[in-house]
Amino acid sequence: EADIYQTPRYLVIGTGKKITLECSQTMGHDKMYWYQQDPGMELHLIHYSYGVNSTEKGDLSSESTVSRIRTEHFPLTLESARPSHTSQYLCASSWGGWELFFGEGSRLTVL
Amino acid sequence: AQSVTQLGSHVSVSEGALVLLRCNYSSSVPPYLFWYVQYPNQGLQLLLKYTSAATLVKGINGFEAEFKKSETSFHLTKPSAHMSDAAEYFCAFGQGGSEKLVFGKGTKLTVNP
Numbered sequence: 001e002a003d004i005y006q007t008p009r010y011l012v013i014g015t016g017k018k019i020t021l022e023c024s025q026t027m028g029h030d031k032m033y034w035y036q037q038d039p040g041m042e043l044h045l046i047h048y049s050y051g052v053n054s055t056e057k058g059d060l061s062s063e064s065t066v067s068r069i070r071t072e073h074f075p076l077t078l079e080s081a082r083p084s085h086t087s088q089y090l091c092a093s094s095w096g097g098w099e100l101f102f103g104e105g106s107r108l109t110v111l
Numbered sequence: 112a113q114s115v116t117q118l119g120s121h122v123s124v125s126e127g128a129l130v131l132l133r134c135n136y137s138s139s140v141p142p143y144l145f146w147y148v149q150y151p152n153q154g155l156q157l158l159l160k161y162t163s164a165a166t167l168v169k170g171i172n173g174f175e176a177e178f179k180k181s182e183t184s185f186h187l188t189k190p191s192a193h194m195s196d197a198a199e200y201f202c203a204f205g206q207g208g209s210e211k212l213v214f215g216k217g218t219k220l221t222v223n224p
Binding site for chain 2: 004006033035040042045048058059090092097098099100102103104105
């Protein structure tokens with residue numbers, strides 16, 4: 001069973017608010033990822049990190065930002081939420097080789 | 112561009128029937144291919160992976176997939192569906208030199224009693 005945790009699981013928030021989605025893993029993985037998931041669409045990689053102090057933008061442009069100050073922690077922040085940010089955000093980690101361990105997701109609704 | 116295409120966004124089968132979920136890839140070099148499963152309100156979980164060791168790959172829960180280079184396919188099968196197989200299934204693609212997975216749009220499997 002994967003030990004990767006996301007909080008909150010569900011969040012409903014008003015436009016303009018700052019939000020942070022938390023992701024923590026206890027497996028010691030160097031690689032961590034954030035994917036955005038919308039119904040009927042591919043999972044899109046929005047951010048990834050290959051280690052502490054290393055972050056890169058993914059294939060899908062996103063207004064969110066991430067940080068990687070500790071190996072186990074990879075939070076995602078939206079400075080000013082908008083309705084277009086409504087989506088499910090999935091965090092994942094890996095030793096490498098594409099076998100990803102996913103959290104249960106954070107479903108964000110911006111009103 | 113490298114990609115995977117999953118044919119059919121929804122597949123419905125009866126309990127005990129064959130499950131066949133289709134995935135085709137687009138790549139000029141041999142890819143690494145994966146199937147992930149997502150149960151309701153959960154994250155994705157690796158079902159099986161192809162990394163060129165064997166063309167027929169067995170995964171968890173009785174699923175298997177066969178890599179067919181001539182057809183650029185990696186279809187997922189299970190001989191007999193169970194109610195607990197109801198979930199969304201994602202085909203994914205990784206290529207040497209890249210640490211990123213590219214996912215298909217997913218196929219939602221419904222199992223009818």
